[in-house]
Amino acid sequence: MFKRMFGLQWKEFNRGKAAGGKLIAKILKWFGIVYFAFMSFMMGLIASKYGGPSMTFPIEEGTTAPFLYLNKQLIYVFAYLIVMRYFIQSLPVLNIRALLLAPVLKTQIVRFSLLKTVFTYFNILPLFFLIPFSFLLAKSGNYDITGLIFWNINIIGIIYVTNFFNFLLNNKDKLLYGVGATLALIKALEFYSVIDFTIYSEQFFYLFYNAPYATCFTWLLVFWLYGYVKKYFLKGLYLDKGLQLKIAEAKIDDFSFLDRFGKTATFIKNDLRLLKRSKRARTAVYMGIGFLFYGLIFASQEDLYSDLAGGSFALGMSFFGYLFSTGGFLFMFGSFVPSWDSQYYPLMMTQKILYKEYLNSKWSLMIIGTVISTILASFIYSFFGTNAVYAVLAGAFYNIGVNGYLTLWAGAYTKSPIDLNSSANAFGDKKAINAKTLLVGFPQMLLPVLVYYFTSQYYDHLTGCLAVAGLGTLGIFLKPVAFNLIMKAYKTEKYSTLKAYKTN
């Protein structure tokens, strides 16, 4: 039976509407998977050599500092893992209704759907860090090998706890708010240095190294949670329970103050409603907010990167981060134009709509998002000095003047339909934005980073920023030309897009 259900899944994967003609998306996806695996692997190698918060390199002989430091940070690692899973990991989708009346045990349906998630890359990716990290620690001779093995087994156990916990988070709103509030509280307490959670984190995770049998409890928790989630879904396999549509009470949103912007406003009003009412679309906003802080990853580690590969490399990495900080919403929303309208694309194509007005409204919304992001990002990164703010602004110009068009243009070829109304899924998967989305942006980011890197290396930081901002400004002036090209792409792709969006 398991095999047969697997067969169904395989067919869905192969024959689904989204399967054909998406080679680029697939390549990008694999590019991303390899990228993250590689980064994890390198982090594992590097982390095993560093000695804690001061990041002294290389560490002294006979110290256990990297291990202790990691244990300190693990609480945050798992907190982020929970958040990332909630927003990015897509839960299994199985055509449950069709199977309900088939001679299949309900437990088998649920078991299959749950166990399928065991091999998602959220669970596999950490191994790329853990294995080299542990291996190098073991090789250094400062650690007890049994302890390390059980410590690893425990970490994997906790990863699976978050895996099954994610199912509950997606289905129980109260739990979601509770966890959200707790995480925010932890972050706040840490930020204002009321409690240092890293001390407890260190003690807790070190326990599994010191007392290997404690690992049993983690795995008992994994199995208990699996059983609980299984039972929970089993109860929900009725048309009026878990499989029922949740209907929200509707309220009219009057955005008539936008009417002064003419035809563009007609579409912006709808897009605002979309962002407000569709969970899937809201995720784009949340991701945009999340990306505001992406630059912190690089900016806060500038010293480390410049030790590793020189000052201009470090600045280049930060520049990369700033680009994403201001462009997060632009990518998250823009990559899915016109897919946001995929469900009613035939309607749009039979109305008296000029592509120019349609694209202009999407573009305007992306630019508004970018401007807001830029204001917030300039504030956040002002703590790293004026040079950081220059870089943020340069990135913003580039995003507005170049990436806005590129994203729209790429959208004409993306053609992956979005089911905005998919709240009826038994597993509570609202098809939040998947990892693929994140990866579309990477290639677009290479050019400005390279321009910045080379100009700043030959001249200085400010010239580098000006060069990138100059490209962006040029792009802003070339808007009519860019729009003409994008419009042509949309027109030639019209019929195949309609076909790709057709779901019935």
Added chain:
Amino acid sequence: MIKIENLTKKYLKQTVLDIDSIDIPLGQTFGLIGNNGAGKTTLFSCLLDLIKPTKGKVINNDVDVSKSEDWKSFTTAFLDETFLIGYLMPEEYFYFIGELRGLNKKEVDSFLAQFEDFFHGEILGGKKYLRDLSKGNQKKAGVIAALIGEPKVVILDEPFANLDPTTQIRLKSIVKDMSKNKDVTVLVSSHDIQDVTEVCERIVLLEKGRVIKDLVTSPETLKELESYFKGE
């Protein structure tokens, strides 16, 4: 008003549409009937430039639909739920369509007032988004939206299917009213021979993409169609 010339659509080697010529004059209420796979929806999709025909063309009021988009200003359609915007409330949807066709809120409101009976209190003033309405109510909203803005050509794909009896009767009388208005060309498709003979002035029977019969509706039409589908 609408001229269909040598229209063919092929998928791989299968021909799904092969029409020599159909000429629909202004003001005619035109019915399309046929079994599944007869090509009704494909034909309508070609008329609306949603599908590119393999050969031939469609001229709508002197506009070649695949060359210019001018036909959009006087043509409206409701084919299926892909003509609805799920996350909007019915009112917001009507206003949106109205805005695209140059009507303000007040004008849309007064237009909708005449359909109060038809909506039966289930569309306007509710607290649901279109995505949460039943299929029948979704269809009501979609069909009425297709009438906003005094279109000259209205295309409806199976408008009577899946409606409750009261709504069916009311919708038929709406279509009949339109057919009295000699400025509106209405194209309707259906699976139900009774429905088309009741509302349409002319009926074209499609089978595997070809025109089998082209009839002016008369008292004998129903019998003729019945005997065809019985296989006599």
